[in-house]
Every structure is written in C-alpha cells, then in structure tokens.
Amino acid sequence: xxxxxxxxxxxxxxxxxxxxxxxxxxxxxxxxxxxxxxxxxxxxxxxxxxxxxxxxxxxxxxxxxxxxxxxxxxxxxxxxxxxxxxxxxxxxxxxxxxxxxxxxxxxxxxxxxxxxxxxxxxxxxxxxxxxxxxxxxxxxxxxxxxxxxxxxxxxxxxxxxxxxxxxxxxxxxxxxxxxxxxxxxxxxxxxxxxxxxxxxxxxxxxxxxxxxxxxxxxxxxxxxxxxxxxxxxxxxxxxxxxxxxxxxxxxxxxxxxxxxxxxxxxxxxxxxxxxxxxxxxxxxxxxxxxxx
Amino acid sequence: xxxxxxxxxxxxxxxxxxxxxxxxxxxxxxxxxxxxxxxxxxxxxxxxxxxxxxxxxxxxxxxxxxxxxxxxxxxxxxxxxxxxxxxxxxxxxxxxxxxxxxxxxxxxxxxxxxxxxxxxxxxxxxxxxxxxxxxxxxxxxxxxxxxxxxxxxxxxxxxxxxxxxxxxxxxxxxxxxxxxxxxxxxxxxxxxxxxxxxxxxxxxxxxxxxxxxxxxxxxxxxxxxxxxxxxxxxxxxxxxxxxxxxxxxxxxxxxxxxxxxxxxxxxxxxxxxxxxxxxxxxxxxxxxxxxxxxxxxxxxxxxxxxxxxxxxxxxxxxxxxxxxxxxxxxxxxxxxxxxxxxxxxxxxxxxxxxxxxxxxxxxxxxxxxxxxxxxxxxxxxxxxxxxxxxxxxxxxxxxxxxxxxxxxxxxxxxxxxxxxxxxxxxxxxxxxxxxxxxxxxxxxxxxxxxxxxxxxxxxxxxxxxxxxxxxxxxxxxxxxxxxxxxxx
Numbered sequence: 099x100x101x102x103x104x105x106x107x108x109x110x111x112x113x114x115x116x117x118x119x120x121x122x123x124x125x126x127x128x129x130x131x132x133x134x135x136x137x138x139x140x141x142x143x144x145x146x147x148x149x150x151x152x153x154x155x156x157x158x159x160x161x162x163x164x165x166x167x168x169x170x171x172x173x174x175x176x177x178x179x180x181x182x183x184x185x186x187x188x189x190x191x192x193x194x195x196x197x198x199x200x201x202x203x204x205x206x207x208x209x210x211x212x213x214x215x216x217x218x219x220x221x222x223x224x225x226x227x228x229x230x231x232x233x234x235x236x237x238x239x240x241x242x243x244x245x246x247x248x249x250x251x252x253x254x255x256x257x258x259x260x261x262x263x264x265x266x267x268x269x270x271x272x273x274x275x276x277x278x279x280x281x282x283x284x285x286x287x288x289x290x291x292x293x294x295x296x297x298x299x300x301x302x303x304x305x306x307x308x309x310x311x312x313x314x315x316x317x318x319x320x321x322x323x324x325x326x327x328x329x330x331x332x333x334x335x336x337x338x339x340x341x342x343x344x345x346x347x348x349x350x351x352x353x354x355x356x357x358x359x360x361x362x363x364x365x366x367x368x369x370x371x372x373x374x375x376x377x378x379x380x381x382x383x384x385x386x387x388x389x390x
Numbered sequence: 391x392x393x394x395x396x397x398x399x400x401x402x403x404x405x406x407x408x409x410x411x412x413x414x415x416x417x418x419x420x421x422x423x424x425x426x427x428x429x430x431x432x433x434x435x436x437x438x439x440x441x442x443x444x445x446x447x448x449x450x451x452x453x454x455x456x457x458x459x460x461x462x463x464x465x466x467x468x469x470x471x472x473x474x475x476x477x478x479x480x481x482x483x484x485x486x487x488x489x490x491x492x493x494x495x496x497x498x499x500x501x502x503x504x505x506x507x508x509x510x511x512x513x514x515x516x517x518x519x520x521x522x523x524x525x526x527x528x529x530x531x532x533x534x535x536x537x538x539x540x541x542x543x544x545x546x547x548x549x550x551x552x553x554x555x556x557x558x559x560x561x562x563x564x565x566x567x568x569x570x571x572x573x574x575x576x577x578x579x580x581x582x583x584x585x586x587x588x589x590x591x592x593x594x595x596x597x598x599x600x601x602x603x604x605x606x607x608x609x610x611x612x613x614x615x616x617x618x619x620x621x622x623x624x625x626x627x628x629x630x631x632x633x634x635x636x637x638x639x640x641x642x643x644x645x646x647x648x649x650x651x652x653x654x655x656x657x658x659x660x661x662x663x664x665x666x667x668x669x670x671x672x673x674x675x676x677x678x679x680x681x682x683x684x685x686x687x688x689x690x691x692x693x694x695x696x697x698x699x700x701x702x703x704x705x706x707x708x709x710x711x712x713x714x715x716x717x718x719x720x721x722x723x724x725x726x727x728x729x730x731x732x733x734x735x736x737x738x739x740x741x742x743x744x745x746x747x748x749x750x751x752x753x754x755x756x757x758x759x760x761x762x763x764x765x766x767x768x769x770x771x772x773x774x775x776x777x778x779x780x781x782x783x784x785x786x787x788x789x790x791x792x793x794x795x796x797x798x799x800x801x802x803x804x805x806x807x808x809x810x811x812x813x814x815x816x817x818x819x820x821x822x823x824x825x826x827x828x829x830x831x832x833x834x835x836x837x838x839x840x841x842x843x844x845x846x847x848x849x850x851x852x853x854x855x856x857x858x859x860x861x862x863x864x865x866x867x868x869x870x871x872x873x874x875x876x877x878x
Contacts, residue, residue, distance in 0.1 A: 174851070179529065225537060226537070386825055
C-alpha cells in the first residue's frame with residue numbers, strides 16, 4: 099500500500115485500486131452502493147471494500163447455480179488442471195498477495211508463509227480432483243446378481259463464511275475442497291480479510307475457473323449469515339468462526355431446505371483433509387443386473 | 391457404403407496429402423546416455439542409428455550402453471535416492487512431476503512428431519492419444535505424491551528404492567510415463583531403458599527432466615538393445631524391475647531374478663477377444679473392431695486381435711468390416727489423414743509376414759485390403775483371417791500387427807470358453823445392448839481390462855495389467871501405486 103499516494107521522488111500520484119467483489123465472473127460493487135472502511139491493525143485507513151447486501155448474495159446464488167451444472171460435469175482431470183492453473187496464477191501474483199497481507203498486519207515472513215501455504219494447499223486439492231472418488235467411492239458386494247456401486251456427486255451451490263484469522267488461507271482452505279468436489283461456491287469475507295479476498299478474486303478471474311464457479315463477497319457477517327442459511331437454493335453452508343448463538347440460528351435456518359451445515363476448523367493442521375471434500379458431496383448408489 | 395473403389399483407386403474423392411511439418415524443432419545428430427542429470431557418451435563409445443520406419447532414413451545416432459554404463463546409471467540412481475529423493479517431502483516431489491507434466495504439454499507437438507517419425511505411428515494418434523495421455527499420467531501421479539497414505543489405509547507407506555524399467559517400442563513416451571510417473575511419485579529413482587527402435591522421445595524426456603530441474607540422478611536413461619536390458623536386470627543394485635514387452639522376455643526376467651529380493655512387475659503380451667453379440671449396435675461394433683485391431687498398426691498388447699462374433703450376425707459383420715477396412719488409409723505416419731502408419735521395424739514386419747503365411751498354411755482364409763503402400767519403409771495392409779480354428783497359431787499367439795482372426799460362436803458360454811482359451815489374459819471387449827449381459831461377460835473373461843461397447847480406452851486413473859501369461863501388477867489408478875511402494 100502506498101503512503102498517501104505521493105511518490106516522493108517523481109511526485110507521481112499512485113493510481114489506487116477500487117476493491118470489487120467477484121460475482122459470475124464480473125467485478126462488481128455492491129448493488130446497495132454501500133461500503134465499509136478497512137483499517138490496518140494500527141488504525142491506519144486502508145481503503146473501502148464493498149458491503150454486500152442480501153440482494154448481492156441472491157445474485158451470487160443465481161450466478162453460482164448457473165455455473166454449477168457445467169462445473170459438475172467437467173471431467174475430474176480437467177478440474178484438477180484448472181485448479182492447478184489457479185495455483186500457477188497465485189504463484190505469479192504472490193508478491194502482491196504478500197503486500198496485501200502485510201498491509202493488514204502480517205509480518206513479511208508471516209505473509210510469505212501464508213501465501214505459499216495457500217498456493218500449496220490449492221495444488222494439494224487440485225491433486226485430489228481425480229482421486230477422491232477412488233478413495234471414497236465403492237463397489238458394493240451385494241448378495242444378489244447385481245453390480246452395485248457408489249459414486250460421489252456434488253451437492254450444487256455451497257455458501258462459505260470464511261474466518262478472519264488467516265485472511266487468505268481461511269478462504270482458500272474453504273473454497274478448494276468445495277470446488278474440487280464439483281460444487282460452485284459463494285464466499286463471504288469479513289473485516290480486514292476482505293482485502294485479501296478481493297485480491298484473490300483478481301487471481302481467480304485470470305485463471306481458467308469458469309465464471310460463477312467461485313463468487314467472492316465481502317461484508318458484515320451478522321447481516322448476511324442469516325440470508326446464507328435460509329436461502330432455498332443453497333445446498334450447503336460451511337462456516338468458520340462465529341459464536342454459538344450464530345451457529346444455532348444457522349442450523350435452525352438450514353432446516354428450511356435441509357441445507358447441509360458444517361463448522362470448519364481454522365487450525366492449519368486441518369487444512370489438508372480430503373474428508374472436507376466429502377462434506378459437500380452426495381453419495382449415489384446404482385444397482386445394475388448381471389446375467390444374460 | 392460398400393463401394394470399396396472409392397479409396398482404392400485414388401479417385402477424385404481421395405484425400406489430398408496433409409503432412410504435419412517437422413520444421414519447428416531440430417533433432418540432434420547424436421544423443422548420449424542420460425546419467426546423473428547429464429548426457430554422456432557410452433563408455434565404449436559405441437552408437438547405433440535409430441531410423442524412421444516409414445522411409446528407412448536415419449534420424450539420429452544413439453549411444454549403445456554396455457555393462458559399465460548400466461552400473462554408472464544404477465549408482466547415479468542410488469545416490470539420488472539416498473541423498474535427495476527419498477528424503478524429499480511428497481509435496482515437493484509432486485511439484486516436480488507437475489512441472490514435467492506441464493513441459494510435456496508445452497512441447498506436445500514436437501514430441502508427437504518425433505514419436506511418429508521414430509516409431510511409425512500415425513500423427514493423429516501420437517498427437518491425440520500418446521502425448522496427451524503421457525502428460526495426464528504425470529499430472530495424475532503428481533497429485534498422489536503427498537497423498538499415498540490415503541491409498542493404503544492402515545499402512546505406513548515408503549518407497550522401494552532404485553527401479554530398473556524396460557519399455558517397448560509401441561507407445562514409447564506413453565510407456566515412459568506409465569513407468570516413471572508412479573515410480574517417482576512414490577519416492578523411487580529410476581534407470582529406464584527404452585526400446586532400441588524408439589529411443590528418441592525417452593531422450594527428449596530426459597531433456598524435459600533437465601528443464602524441470604529434477605535433481606540429478608532421479609531419472610536416468612540408458613539406450614541399447616536387449617543386451618543392455620539384460621545387463622540392467624542382472625544388476626545387483628536394483629530393488630525393483632518393471633518390464634513391459636513380450637511374454638518370452640518376461641519369463642526370462644522372472645527366471646533371472648529368482649532367488650533375489652528384487653521386486654518385479656510384468657506387463658506382457660495379449661490376445662484379446664472382442665466379442666460381438668447379435669443384439670449389439672453393429673455399425674458401432676464394426677468401428678470398435680477397427681479400433682481394436684488397427685489402432686497403432688495393431689502394435690498393442692491389449693489389441694482386440696481375435697473377433698468372436700455371434701453366428702447370426704457373422705456374415706453382416708464380416709461384410710461391413712471389409713467395406714470399412716477398404717477405407718483405411720495406410721501410409722505416411724506424418725500425414726494427418728493416415729489411419730495406419732508404418733510397421734515399427736523390419737524385424738517386426740517380417741514377423742507379421744511370417745504369421746500371414748502360417749495362417750494360410752494352417753488352412754485359414756486371408757483377406758487383405760486393396761490399398762497401395764509406399765515403396766520404402768515397412769508396411770502391412772489391414773488383414774484378417776476367417777475359417778480359423780481355436781488351435782491355430784494365429785488364434786493362440788500374439789502377432790502384434792494389423793491382423794485379425796475371426797471366429798464365430800452361438801452361445802454366451804461358448805464365447806467365454808473361446809475367449810479364455812489362450813495363455814493370455816490382458817484385455818477383452820464385449821458389444822451388446824444388454825447391460826446385464828455385459829456384466830456376465832466381464833465376470834467370465836479372465837483378463838485385467840474389459841471394454842464394454844468401446845475398445846482401447848486408457849486413462850491414468852484406470853488400472854491396466856494382465857491375468858495369466860499377460861503378466862502381473864497394475865499400472866495406473868490407485869492400484870498402480872502398489873508396485874512402487876513398501877508397506878509396513
């Protein structure tokens with residue numbers, strides 16, 4: 099982040115960036131026109147980010163639903179390639195991702211570490227794309243002349259509320275298992291971590307991820323979680339952080355359409371975990387006769 | 391549809407030549423052995439020529455590795471294993487494999503053209519099958535490197551050590567990928583010997599390892615003929631041998647390793663039955679027969695080299711097959727219209743011609759298409775035999791060329807009986823509209839891979855390998871990791 103914009107020697111004024119959300123592949127401001135101030139831990143003003151409205155979330159659900167079928171039917175191999183490409187793009191922009199993390203209070207070493215962990219985590223989940231079914235799918239030895247097998251299928255549209263502790267890693271560790279499972283996702287980033295999310299949006303937009311598969315919102319948790327848990331066209335809600343009261347209210351609201359609800363850990367030892375992929379997929383079993 | 395004159399007479403409706411260019415890369419005049427990360431000449435200074443089987447011209451000179459070179463290669467692999475590769479985290483190993491996958495994709499066209507020039511296969515196949523699948527194999531296995539614990543639940547997973555790998559000439563780079571990707575992903579280092587008639591893409595692969603920054607000695611490539619391979623197998627420094635090739639050589643390798651701790655996997659010959667039932671979609675089945683036996687000139691261990699067709703549709707299938715075969719374009723492997731390229735070598739061409747003779751002497755009836763073939767190079771016209779008996783050599787033995795043996799059957803059980811009546815068990819095919827019948831046939835065939843209403847499909851996620859004298863061990867998929875890990 100530049101100082102107040104003036105570059106000492108040349109006297110040239112920086113061109114600042116307007117942080118925008120990513121919905122359906124487009125960079126947009128909130129339809130509500132509202133914004134939030136973001137400050138560094140010392141109180142220094144960093145800029146504005148959007149304050150997403152409930153309508154923004156609904157728009158994002160429409161975009162995510164539109165993208166869901168195409169992404170779900172993308173071959174496992176191609177999904178892996180696309181996520182790996184996103185990791186390549188992240189590596190290419192690691193210095194700007196580091197800058198953003200430093201601007202919100204990370205030391206240089208901590209920023210570097212979080213960025214490289216995020217990239218490696220994306221590569222890790224990219225590798226699962228064509229493997230998790232080989233671990234979690236099954237052929238079932240039923241006691242009648244049938245070929246019986248179980249495969250996973252994506253749930254569809256998943257909403258994800260990211261924690262604030264690790265601005266980039268909390269986001270990537272939530273998105274990756276949801277998306278590798280074939281779902282499209284709408285994320286909510288809050289507080290300072292919003293700037294990291296918006297920076298990540300620029301990386302994802304230049305990767306090969308189809309528009310609408312990953313949608314990034316930022317705003318106020320207390321304003322949006324209720325909408326996310328009660329929306330009738332969302333299949334699952336994954337949440338980091340929040341308090342017990344919020345969790346209870348969300349679980350209750352999720353009952354409206356039996357939305358799957360998961361609390362996600364913020365500990366780094368839980369980041370690499372293929373069982374997170376299983377959270378947001380369904381199991382489908384097929385019976386087929388054997389005879390002739 | 392049955393007008394066979396169209397392609398055979400070269401009428402106005404024929405295809406104009408559409409050759410792929412070879413001017414976007416330059417082969418070196420000679421290639422050394424790839425030892426410890428560097429290209430070096432053979433200790434003896436000996437070289438041999440690798441030629442283009444479509445015109446018999448020399449493409450490059452290649453180093454001929456002797457016993458001492460083999461020893462250097464194994465030592466380089468051992469050093470890399472002890473000092474670097476076995477200690478590296480799975481995540482970092484995986485990243486090297488991702489890099490290799492990416493560079494194969496980047497150099498795809500060059501690799502495809504060299505593959506077709508060195509081996510004789512149609513550019514359409516090397517471009518659309520061999521090279522993309524080779525890259526996919528590295529991608530797939532890259533992802534396994536840090537996930538091996540999930541592939542073997544309840545076990546602690548480690549590498550085996552140094553693997554000696556010997557591969558055939560029919561899918562040169564793809565076989566490099568099938569062998570090297572799982573070995574490296576699991577933490578082993580490799581000494582690879584490509585076939586003497588098709589060493590070039592393996593040597594380009596060595597360049598790719600350099601470009602990827604792969605630590606020296608993790609991958610080593612020694613070129614040479616059977617004696618080089620025998621020296622490799624004999625070397626006491628190997629923990630694992632993996633061989634793809636003929637059943638005879640596979641048996642010899644197993645004998646030579648008897649009494650040693652060296653692990654062994656073998657992917658050997660095949661004589662797959664492609665079974666067509668009367669309720670099959672006949673036109674699709676005919677395409678499947680064509681793909682099954684004429685893909686890659688029939689130089690495919692899992693080729694559908696025996697057609698078993700239900701008696702009620704035999705005449706229809708054979709007539710349609712003849713008509714379809716007359717449209718196959720045999721010729722320049724670099725031409726994008728070519729269906730069937732050059733036979734890989736003079737020796738192989740003579741072997742196939744012998745079988746054509748043997749088949750007729752045994753009383754079978756030979757059909758060959760009327761197409762013309764170039765004067766230079768090695769060619770066999772698409773062929774099939776009818777009136778064959780189960781005991782005929784052309785039914786029992788692997789020909790490894792574009793020659794199909796056609797038999798008929800009346801009942802499902804008779805089809806299974808005939809399908810299983812060879813020493814081999816690599817693959818099989820079944821064509822029917824009835825799903826239940828498909829699964830009855832797949833349960834009945836003693837073979838490692840069965841294709842239903844398709845043939846010759848390959849994927850890095852899908853295990854491949856044989857029953858019986860087609861060898862043991864699997865390549866690809868979760869099961870393909872097993873030959874390259876030590877479980878405790």
